[in-house]
Amino acid sequence: MKRIGLLTSGGDCQALNATMRGVVKGLSTAIDELEVYGFDDGYRGLIYSKYRMLTSKDFSGILTQGGTILGTSRQPFKLMRVPDEKGLDKVGAMKQTYYKLCLDCLVILGGNGTQKTANLLREEGLNVIHLPKTIDNDIWGTDMTFGFQSAVNVATDAIDCIHTTAASHGRVFIVEVMGHKVGSLTLHAGVAGGADIILIPEIPYDIDKVVEAINRRSKAGKRFTILAVAEGAISKEDAKLPKKEYKAKLAERAKKYPSVSYKIAHQIEKKTGNEVRITVPGHTQRGGSPCAYDRVLSTRIGAGAAECILEEKYGVMVGIVNGKIQTIPLEECAGKLKMVSPKDQLVKAAKQIGISFGD
Numbered sequence: 001m002k003r004i005g006l007l008t009s010g011g012d013c014q015a016l017n018a019t020m021r022g023v024v025k026g027l028s029t030a031i032d033e034l035e036v037y038g039f040d041d042g043y044r045g046l047i048y049s050k051y052r053m054l055t056s057k058d059f060s061g062i063l064t065q066g067g068t069i070l071g072t073s074r075q076p077f078k079l080m081r082v083p084d085e086k087g088l089d090k091v092g093a094m095k096q097t098y099y100k101l102c103l104d105c106l107v108i109l110g111g112n113g114t115q116k117t118a119n120l121l122r123e124e125g126l127n128v129i130h131l132p133k134t135i136d137n138d139i140w141g142t143d144m145t146f147g148f149q150s151a152v153n154v155a156t157d158a159i160d161c162i163h164t165t166a167a168s169h170g171r172v173f174i175v176e177v178m179g180h181k182v183g184s185l186t187l188h189a190g191v192a193g194g195a196d197i198i199l200i201p202e203i204p205y206d207i208d209k210v211v212e213a214i215n216r217r218s219k220a221g222k223r224f225t226i227l228a229v230a231e232g233a234i235s236k237e238d239a240k241l242p243k244k245e246y247k248a249k250l251a252e253r254a255k256k257y258p259s260v261s262y263k264i265a266h267q268i269e270k271k272t273g274n275e276v277r278i279t280v281p282g283h284t285q286r287g288g289s290p291c292a293y294d295r296v297l298s299t300r301i302g303a304g305a306a307e308c309i310l311e312e313k314y315g316v317m318v319g320i321v322n323g324k325i326q327t328i329p330l331e332e333c334a335g336k337l338k339m340v341s342p343k344d345q346l347v348k349a350a351k352q353i354g355i356s357f358g359d
């Protein structure tokens with residue numbers, strides 16, 4: 001007999017349901033008695049004891065379904081130790097729900113912040129397993145997160161569509177890709193979509209180098225230029241600022257421009273006289289059905305989690321390393337961010353074929 005709790009926390013992505021399906025099918029195939037409790041809207045459900053009992057029927061037909069059947073919410077890690085507006089001790093409340101339901105384990109699907117709270121619950125003595133979801137692929141300790149490849153496909157499709165219209169009008173186009181701190185999604189979609197310039201947070205840009213790249217293309221007779229710009233792209237100048245000053249600058253920028261792309265567009269227009277248009281695929285990158293790669297990865301990660309539960313191996317993240325499903329202790333990976341190295345082979349290859357990073 002196993003009694004497990006499931007929750008999805010933080011920003012959603014395409015393969016959350018596929019992963020939960022993997023966990024539950026992996027367990028129900030191996031054991032006769034299984035109770036599954038699904039918590040509503042992430043940690044909120046665990047804190048306020050909002051849950052429902054799920055059966056195997058709930059996990060049928062959801063392999064291809066985007067979003068999450070449980071709902072999700074953002075519950076910042078830094079506020080977990082802070083009582084709620086009514087003075088409720090959130091950590092204490094989560095433990096109470098866990099013990100009330102006599103759970104063997106909590107399976108927690110989420111990104112970096114979610115993982116930090118999962119680790120906190122581990123430290124508090126709960127049995128937890130974390131499964132790495134995020135379109136950002138920025139979780140340290142796993143080569144891949146589910147959701148990433150699906151988002152790469154969506155962002156790539158956006159760049160593909162922009163190609164035809166950019167060519168017709170002879171314009172400069174910016175496609176703004178999700179990723180405030182990490183540029184993996186922009187890098188991959190930029191390369192897959194054939195962007196000419198890729199700007200990511202890990203490689204601060206010099207606007208004059210960006211302009212040089214655009215002018216170089218014009219001189220070579222190219223009618224258009226496409227930039228893939230991460231939400232968190234940062235100039236060389238801003239990258240030198242202390243964190244606090246940079247935050248203040250961002251607040252100032254927000255009064256004038258909705259995002260970094262609008263500022264870059266304005267600078268390019270001023271310096272080149274080119275017309276610039278901006279496309280922001282936004283949350284479409286997290287929406288829709290998971291791609292085939294993610295369905296396979298989620299199934300493997302879900303089955304890996306089921307195996308951990310059967311072996312009573314807790315306090316881990318189930319990830320993929322060098323093509324193999326592996327467990328990584330939460331105490332080792334929680335709180336670490338996986339960023340793109342400027343020396344990454346993909347960055348090198350992109351530069352080799354003439355893509356500019358504005359550096």
Ligand code: F6P
Pocket residue numbers: 011074111134135136178179180231286
């Ligand atoms: O962490 C996933 C992510 O989609 C980021 O890429 C993006 O910057 C952020 O979430 C957007 O968050 P929200 O959905 O809360 O606006």
